[in-house]
Amino acid sequence: MTIAIANAVSLLGLNGQIVKVEAEVGSGLPSFSLVGLPDASLSEAKDRVKTAISNSGLEWPLRKVLINLAPASTKKHGSSFDLAIAVSVLASSGQIRQLDPYSIFLGELSLTGSVNRVSAVLPSLLAAKKLAITRAFVPEENFAEAKLVSDLEVIPIKNLLQIAAMLGAKNVSVPNYEPPLEQQVTKTSPSVLAPDMADVQGNSLAIWACTVAAAGGHHLLLVGPPGVGKTLIASRIPTILPPLTHDELLESIAIRSLAAKTLTAQWGRDLADLSRAFEAPHHSASAAALxxxxxxxxxxxxxxxxxxxxxxxxxxxxxxQNVLESLRQPLESGEVSIRRSNGSAIFPAKFQLVLAANPCPCGFALGGSQKCSCSASARTRYQAKLSGPLLDRVDIRFVMAQSSKTATEPAASSREIRERVIAARKISANRLAKYGLSLNSQIPPKLLRTNFRLDNQVAQKLNFALQRGTISQRGFDRCLRLAWTIADLNNHEQPTKDDLDGALLLRGSDQPLGVGI
Structure with missing residues (x-):
């Protein structure tokens, strides 16, 4: 019998390589061997594939069946190899034609022969496309994300019998099957229950701080007593950020697919209209979870x-403490590298960090209607959890006061704020394009002191604060970046004194939780 080869993909992080699933149906006592460093879940494919072929009305060869996953030196994992194993066996036994070397097969088989969804389809297809693959057979449930890959023919598969018929199986009766239609998106009015900045009443300064953070890509710390609205306002920041670009969309979906997240449940009806991610892990999360x-x-x-x-x-x-400190390197590099014995997985991590904190364990160290009940040592231990090196990477440290219960001033909606943010980002992107940058938070110190140096009269207050030692050199640079963002929001060609005063207000103290006061 001939050797048949079907292509699949093995991923390490977001990087993939083609795995050739080689099948030989030869003479000898009936047996089924799977070699090539499969993990436990892949080793179980032998029983799934054999039963799925038999229950689909196809013939399982009563001979010696050998499957090799090449390259044999790379460890393979997961159940997405099932479909490639099945079609290679069918091709080797002559039930279907020989397989196209430029096609890949991804999918898990059930015992009835149906093809179930698998994780990491989008990153697998993106990797396969770079390796000259032109056609992909994927589970029907993964079609919505798979079709986002351009210049790649994607064929949704419902069951094994269907793909066997496509690949030339004879005497196979397949019910009429219509591939899933393109998602039809109906534009409707936003739900009145959808998160919106208009929900935040009486905290106009905090909304302004979030607007500046969104416009410039600045990291943000909100400090205030319990119930002041820190969580409420932070959860609405994604609603004022610009829509994802196409490249950002593919990156975000690829990561969520790799993490086995269900995209339709997370992202809504239309994968092409995704909002930006909002991750809020519980404070008990480990460093590995983060x-x-x-x-x-x-x-x-x-x-x-x-x-x-x-x-x-x-x-x-x-x-x-170790969880918080583990954020420092990704905040600077925009990625995280996880090393294992079989290689390194590099994941992108360009996120906007938003921190919320009480000033002390009881929450009332900065005054208010209740008196702080914490000891001095308890306050010091609590406040020291946010280290200086971590806080130095946070541009905006804003202290929120308790809002008035009788506030009646209507708050701006997320849509209105987002339009201002988009306009400000367009201004900064045009100004920074020749330096390969797009956001004010990305301006390096050298450019701040040369091409983006402020007039001495405008920067007088900031220079005085640096000389007095009330602001550090890094804080000085952060204030300049904030001033440029505020100027963009106000449509100023250069930051004014008022813009710089706003930056100093948002920068806040180098001890934002109130240590020493």
Missing amino acids: IGGGMANPVPGAISLAHNGVLFLDEAPEFA
């Missing part, structure tokens, strides 16, 4: 799931 990890095959953590979106850490001082 950064990513796993044994042989690492999976992305919360910071990668928040890529191109917002990572919100509520009650930030309650997180373990």
Whole structure:
């Protein structure tokens, strides 16, 4: 019998390689061997594939069946190889024609022969496309994400009998089958229950701080007593961010697919109209849950799931110290590298960090209607959880006051604020394009002191604060970046004194939780 080869994909992080599933149906006692470093879930494919072929009305060869997963030196994992194993066996036994070397097969088989959804289809197809693959057979349930890959023919498969008929099986009766239609999107009015900045009443300064953060891509810390609205306003920041670009869309879906997230439940009806991610892990989360990890095959953590979106850490001082400190490197590099014995998985992690914190364990150290009941040592331990190096990476440290119960001033809607944010980002992108940048938060210190240097009269107050030592050199740079963002929101060609005063207000103290007061 001939050797048949079907292509599949093996992923390590978002990087993939083609795995050739080689099948030989030869002479000898009936047996089924699977070699090539399969993991436990892949080793179980032998029983799934054999039963699925038989229950689909196809013939399982009563001979010696050998499957080799090449390259044999790479460990393979998961159930997405089922479909490739099945079609290679059918091709080797002569039940279907020989397989196209430029096609791949992804899918898990049930015992009845249906093809079930698998995770990581989008990153698998993106990797396969780079490796000269032109056609992909995928489970019908994965078709919505698979069709986002351009210049690749994607064929949705419902069951094994259907693909056998497509590949030339004879005497196979397949019911009339219509592939899933393109998603029809009906534009409707937003639900009155949908999150909106208009829900935030009486905190106009806090909304302004979030607007500046969104316009410039600045990280944000909100400090205030319990019930002041920190979580409410933070959860609405994604609603004022610009829509995802096509490239950002593919990156976000690929990461969520790799993490086995159900896209339709998370993202709504239309995959082409996704909002930016909002990840809010509980303060008991481990470093691996936040950064990513796993044994042989690492999976992305919360910071990668928040890529191109917002990572919100509520009650930030309650997180373990090592968990908070693990954020420092990804905040600078925009990615995280997880090393294992079989290689390194690199996940993107360009997220906007939003922290919320009480000033002390009881929450009333900064005054208010209730008196703080914490000891001085308890306050110091609590406040020290947010270290100086971490806070230095946060541009905006804003202290929220209790809003008035009788506030009647109508708040701006998310749509109105988002339009201002988009306009401001367009201004900054045009100004920074020649430097390969797009956001004010990305301007390096050298450019701040040369091409974006402020007039001495405008920067007088900021220079005085630096000389007095009330602001650090890094804080000085952060204030300049904020001033440029505020100027863009106000449609000023250069930051004015008022813009710089706003930046100093948003920058706040180097001790935002009130240590020493």
